[in-house]
Amino acid sequence: MAATDAEPDGAVRDSADYEYDVVVLGAGPAGENVAGRVVSGGLSVALVERERVGGECSFWACVPSKALLRSGHAVAEARRVEGAAQAVTGEPDITGTLRRRDSFVDQWDDRRQVDRVHELGVALFRGSGWVAGSGEVMVRDVHGTTLSLRAARAVVLATGSVPDHPEIPGLDEVDFWDSRAATSAERAPESLVVLGAGAVGVELAQAWARLGTDVLMIESGPRPLPAMADFAGELVGAALRADGVRMCPDSVVESVSRTPEGVALRLSGGTEVSAEHLLVATGRRAATGHLGLESVGLHEDGAVEVNEHGEVRGVSGGWLYAVGDVTGQARLTHQAKYAARVVADVVVARATGRHVTTEAFSRYMTSANRRAVPAVVFTDPEVAQVGYDPARAERAGHQVRTVELDIDSVGAVLRADGYRGRARFVVDERNEVLLGAVFVGQDVAELLQAATIAIVGEVPLRRLWHAVPVFPTVGEIWLRLLEAYGL
Numbered sequence: 001m002a003a004t005d006a007e008p009d010g011a012v013r014d015s016a017d018y019e020y021d022v023v024v025l026g027a028g029p030a031g032e033n034v035a036g037r038v039v040s041g042g043l044s045v046a047l048v049e050r051e052r053v054g055g056e057c058s059f060w061a062c063v064p065s066k067a068l069l070r071s072g073h074a075v076a077e078a079r080r081v082e083g084a085a086q087a088v089t090g091e092p093d094i095t096g097t098l099r100r101r102d103s104f105v106d107q108w109d110d111r112r113q114v115d116r117v118h119e120l121g122v123a124l125f126r127g128s129g130w131v132a133g134s135g136e137v138m139v140r141d142v143h144g145t146t147l148s149l150r151a152a153r154a155v156v157l158a159t160g161s162v163p164d165h166p167e168i169p170g171l172d173e174v175d176f177w178d179s180r181a182a183t184s185a186e187r188a189p190e191s192l193v194v195l196g197a198g199a200v201g202v203e204l205a206q207a208w209a210r211l212g213t214d215v216l217m218i219e220s221g222p223r224p225l226p227a228m229a230d231f232a233g234e235l236v237g238a239a240l241r242a243d244g245v246r247m248c249p250d251s252v253v254e255s256v257s258r259t260p261e262g263v264a265l266r267l268s269g270g271t272e273v274s275a276e277h278l279l280v281a282t283g284r285r286a287a288t289g290h291l292g293l294e295s296v297g298l299h300e301d302g303a304v305e306v307n308e309h310g311e312v313r314g315v316s317g318g319w320l321y322a323v324g325d326v327t328g329q330a331r332l333t334h335q336a337k338y339a340a341r342v343v344a345d346v347v348v349a350r351a352t353g354r355h356v357t358t359e360a361f362s363r364y365m366t367s368a369n370r371r372a373v374p375a376v377v378f379t380d381p382e383v384a385q386v387g388y389d390p391a392r393a394e395r396a397g398h399q400v401r402t403v404e405l406d407i408d409s410v411g412a413v414l415r416a417d418g419y420r421g422r423a424r425f426v427v428d429e430r431n432e433v434l435l436g437a438v439f440v441g442q443d444v445a446e447l448l449q450a451a452t453i454a455i456v457g458e459v460p461l462r463r464l465w466h467a468v469p470v471f472p473t474v475g476e477i478w479l480r481l482l483e484a485y486g487l
């Protein structure tokens, strides 16, 4: 075949033709992990990526946002320790912070990830891919050259998600920021309006506020993080206000317009607010546009529905799978990678004639994506949650009891003067096992793995009683919650 830029850019460049066992569309955390594990299972893989290998997470989401938050948090943490506070004589340095962020995203160069893909023996195709029929994929590169790939065993959709912007009059006419612009900015804006106080909104509002930007947040719900426990939003909201962030909860934006200085928004009730930039952080939707789903009888709108093996519902023949954000389930990198490992194992097992078991928590089931999804919002205070909230636990038929306490142990107070935190257990009273947990406070993210293990392992609370937390740590909240439950 004639050489094109869409030739396999990997170890199997000279493969005989364009048939592979598996074709994966999208090389974010989900796609990369499916491809790597399928290859290590002995099958050949083509990985198709239209932007950067590593996806949203590595270049415009998890990694740069956490890098932007870290210097402000380090300074704030030092200020909460009498003795260390005296050593903090300035504010976080924007130049140093951006330099550190840029190094974490490799200056937005994906060479390192590409090398890793090559080392794994995965064939990389640079271009936009779409499904053209059962086991058929088309790829178009940046020059418009098109080629076709045949998947003998499976096609895996791992195309991620894109920002979901609301329809507000005037919004399309202003040059607003999405999370990509807000994580890759090359200077701190003077002022920023953040629309939406979900995980993206609160993390980026705090990051930029602590780097000197005057931030105002607008949220349609009653508090920040309205989908999480009330006390999480209240504690994060208090911390944001202490950072100088102004809050407009329960607010609707009626119109947006351009001004010489930036952007102006009119809220219902007539209030006008303005800033140099507007960050729209109102959620994300599955990246299913131009994916050719209608060619296999699926809708192009909305998330791609999958069963617990990751097989796409509504498509027969067992050849089409989906993982990660495109499925709309647990839109988090670690869960995308977990689903990727499961799907890869299913595909390899089917290709090699092994039985694909269906019991919950078998290696071929994404059981955790329904029952035990750990998530951390990396604000200061952190919000760490896993498993069911009380309402979801009740809907799932459990006899629910909740226990909620402030985190105020010596361990916590030793870490930070005036430590403010709160925790909640959601317990199934019949079996006395943990169904869900939420921790809010400084350094609580590291408490989450223990809660995840307790939920996935269905460890009885009476046995957890013997898992003694170390004195003096923030983790002593485990003992306090078990005591409050009645042990």
Ligand SMILES: Cc1cc2nc3c(=O)[nH]c(=O)nc-3n(C[C@H](O)[C@H](O)[C@H](O)COP(=O)(O)OP(=O)(O)OC[C@H]3O[C@@H](n4cnc5c(N)ncnc54)[C@H](O)[C@@H]3O)c2cc1C
Pocket: 025, 026, 027, 028, 029, 030, 031, 048, 049, 050, 051, 052, 053, 054, 055, 056, 057, 060, 061, 062, 063, 065, 066, 127, 128, 129, 130, 158, 159, 160, 161, 179, 183, 200, 287, 290, 291, 323, 324, 325, 326, 330, 331, 332, 333, 334, 335, 336, 378
């Ligand atoms: C600001 C922000 C911060 C976040 N922070 C965290 C965090 O701290 N922790 C966490 O767990 N999660 C975080 N997330 C969520 C996390 O980024 C996603 O859950 C994760 O990236 C999903 O991985 P994915 O592989 O499914 O999709 P993506 O990372 O979106 O990758 C999909 C890839 O597919 C490619 N693609 C799409 N369509 C095609 C096509 N037709 N052909 C070829 N290639 C295609 C895209 O270019 C992309 O590279 C954050 C999200 C945002 C927006």
Ligand SMILES: NC(=O)c1ccc[n+]([C@@H]2O[C@H](COP(=O)([O-])OP(=O)(O)OC[C@H]3O[C@@H](n4cnc5c(N)ncnc54)[C@H](O)[C@@H]3O)[C@@H](O)[C@H]2O)c1
Pocket: 166, 195, 196, 197, 198, 199, 200, 201, 203, 218, 219, 220, 221, 225, 226, 227, 251, 252, 253, 281, 282, 283, 284, 330, 331, 332, 375, 376, 377, 378
């Ligand atoms: N630390 C992390 O793990 C992390 C960080 C960032 C993002 N994420 C993931 O990224 C995904 C997207 O996050 P997100 O924060 O963009 O979405 P989200 O859905 O979590 O939050 C969007 C927020 O915007 C509000 N909103 C929606 N429309 C609005 C409007 N017109 N006016 C005012 N407010 C409005 C909603 O009430 C909600 O609070 C999430 O699924 C999350 O899992 C994870």
